Amino acid sequence: MPEVVDADRLRHHSSVTSFAEVETQIALLAEERHRGDAFERVVAHFLRHDPTLGMRRVWTWFDWPGRLSAGIGAADLGIDLVAEDEQGDLVGVQVKFRIDPRSHLRWEEVSTALGFRPDLFARRLNYGQNLFQSFQ
Numbered sequence: 001m002p003e004v005v006d007a008d009r010l011r012h013h014s015s016v017t018s019f020a021e022v023e024t025q026i027a028l029l030a031e032e033r034h035r036g037d038a039f040e041r042v043v044a045h046f047l048r049h050d051p052t053l054g055m056r057r058v059w060t061w062f063d064w065p066g067r068l069s070a071g072i073g074a075a076d077l078g079i080d081l082v083a084e085d086e087q088g089d090l091v092g093v094q095v096k097f098r099i100d101p102r103s104h105l106r107w108e109e110v111s112t113a114l115g116f117r118p119d120l121f122a123r124r125l126n127y128g129q130n131l132f133q134s135f136q
Helices: 007-012 018-025 032-049 107-115
Strands: 055-060 081-085 089-098 123-128 132-134
Touching: 018 032, 032 055, 032 081, 032 089
Parallel strands: 089 123
Antiparallel strands: 055 081, 081 089, 123 132
């Protein structure tokens, strides 16, 4: 099994000094699922520690405590992370890693996350290496 990239470990690793280096290390992982999981952890770390975003808490979709009470169960609906902002509003976050960061996301890849339960999140973020868009 390939080594899983951990954002906190990378931050303290002296040879990793830029996002491009993190991106390169993730791209070297053999399986798409491992690349996606690693990039998800990097984005979660970014959301937790970037003061300009104002996020109080960040959970993975399956660790988010409100998932079951919202009647969602174990379904994977394209939301990878759930964040709570400083106002207490929930933000649904979808994360997409691309080996070629210039490649574009297709509607089919984001439609479920953007269209699911509009009442559940105050806003949605779609995060890839080359984009950071907020969907109201």
